[in-house]
Amino acid sequence: MADSWKEKIEIRALNTIEELVKVRNLEKMIWQDDDPIPVHQSSTVIKHGGLAIGAFIGSELIGFQFSFPGFDGSDIYLCSHNLGIHPKYRKLGIGEKIKLKQREKAIELGYQFIVWTYDPLETVNGYLNLSKLGGVCTQYIENCYGELPDKLNAGLPSDRFLVEWRMDEQHTISNQEQIFETNKQSFPLLVDIAVSKEGFPRPQHVNLNAGEGCTKLLVPVPQHFQEIKASNIDIAKEWRMATREIFKHYLEDGWVVTRLERGSHASVHYYVLSK
Numbered sequence: 518m519a520d521s522w523k524e525k526i527e528i529r530a531l532n533t534i535e536e537l538v539k540v541r542n543l544e545k546m547i548w549q550d551d552d553p554i555p556v557h558q559s560s561t562v563i564k565h566g567g568l569a570i571g572a573f574i575g576s577e578l579i580g581f582q583f584s585f586p587g588f589d590g591s592d593i594y595l596c597s598h599n600l601g602i603h604p605k606y607r608k609l610g611i612g613e614k615i616k617l618k619q620r621e622k623a624i625e626l627g628y629q630f631i632v633w634t635y636d637p638l639e640t641v642n643g644y645l646n647l648s649k650l651g652g653v654c655t656q657y658i659e660n661c662y663g664e665l666p667d668k669l670n671a672g673l674p675s676d677r678f679l680v681e682w683r684m685d686e687q688h689t690i691s692n693q694e695q696i697f698e699t700n701k702q703s704f705p706l707l708v709d710i711a712v713s714k715e716g717f718p719r720p721q722h723v724n725l726n727a728g729e730g731c732t733k734l735l736v737p738v739p740q741h742f743q744e745i746k747a748s749n750i751d752i753a754k755e756w757r758m759a760t761r762e763i764f765k766h767y768l769e770d771g772w773v774v775t776r777l778e779r780g781s782h783a784s785v786h787y788y789v790l791s792k
Contacts, residue, residue: 597633634677654774720759
């Protein structure tokens with residue numbers, strides 16, 4: 518069934534009011550406890566340098582991405598605000614296809630790079646954003662959006678990575694995973710891990726003194742963070758605080774987060790920091 522869906526998926530830029538109404542409705546369905554972007558706002562943004570990308574099966578919108586222009590005082594860039602996939606069609610690679618279409622359209626509009634945020638403890642997003650697309654993270658934003666009430670975020674500070682995706686750089690993952698598997702024993706681990714009574718990985722000692730003489734550092738993070746959060750919010754909070762401390766320290770010291778690698782142990786993946 519999944520393969521037949523893939524063959525029918527069309528990815529395209531959105532411009533009409535009717536299409537943007539579908540975006541609003543899908544956004545409202547995905548994030549039920551949050552307010553969707555009003556159509557009058559999204560249509561205005563698109564007329565002035567923004568982008569909306571949609572994934573369709575026939576006339577049904579099953580995924581979308583919305584972006585608007587950003588300016589930091591010197592550079593103009595595309596700010597990628599949100600991306601959502603209908604629950605029925607997840608794990609089909611639609612998010613990656615939408616991002617690649619976004620890149621194509623951003624280049625047509627003259628943008629040099631795209632920025633967006635995501636929760637670093639959501640490893641599916643991390644693998645897509647860094648390892649597959651080739652974005653890099655140079656900034657950790659503490660409680661970026663304040664307290665969020667939706668199911669994914671409720672109960673924890675909304676800490677985020679800021680990802681920068683350069684349009685003038687090509688990225689492949691061809692042999693990087695094999696290189697990682699071969700050399701990971703030589704890279705310092707920045708968090709010691711124990712196992713909770715429920716069988717979840719639990720952060721212990723945090724290493725803030727590992728940078729000297731190293732070219733890469735590894736930050737282990739749980740693979741299934743939402744399962745931990747649903748079962749034991751205290752362990753989820755421990756992961757939030759431990760990773761916050763590590764990433765803020767090393768990113769402020771000039772390191773950047775370049776990849777997320779899948780670990781051989783099913784419960785843990787690894788962020789790669791490069792100098």
